[in-house]
Amino acid sequence: MKPKDPFETLLHRYNGLLFSLCRHFDRKGAEADDLLQDASVALWRDRERLLSLSAGPQQAALVWRISRNAMIDTLRRTRELDSLSDDYDREADDRNLINELHERIELLDEPDRSIVKLQLEGYNYEEIAEKTGLTVKNVSVRLVRVKDKLRSYFL
Secondary structure, three states: OOOOOHHHHHHHHOHHHHHHHHHHHHOOOOOHHHHHHHHHHHHHHOHHHHHHOOOOHHHHHHHHHHHHHHHHHHHHHHOOOOHHHHHOOHHHHHHHHHHHHHHHHHOOOOOHHHHHHHHHOOOOHHHHHHHHOOOHHHHHHHHHHHHHHHHHHHO
């Protein structure tokens, strides 16, 4: 049953993103429940701006940014005051996300996995179609579907 309140609908829409962030930051020593609650409060505070955007990439990016910042603030409060700024390594964080993405790509079925890998290597749709024996249109459709699947994992 879907919630009727617009803010609850927004939380429902992006619960995967919130739980993914919680899982990521939970590794750094905070409780997932605390992270989720603080992110939800931060989103509530900015609900008017969030609800003024239609569901899509802009709204998702704003939800991600607000939630991420709230979770980092929670970590700063719950751990020794300066330990996050000393220990936090943005490059390592980015590498972890990239590794997670590559793990998800490896779980894809063929030829989707090959198509994504070829695109990541810089091949255009025509070159991918030539290498895989698919049509350009089929490559395009498959990439859209795979990107949606991967996006749903991280959002």
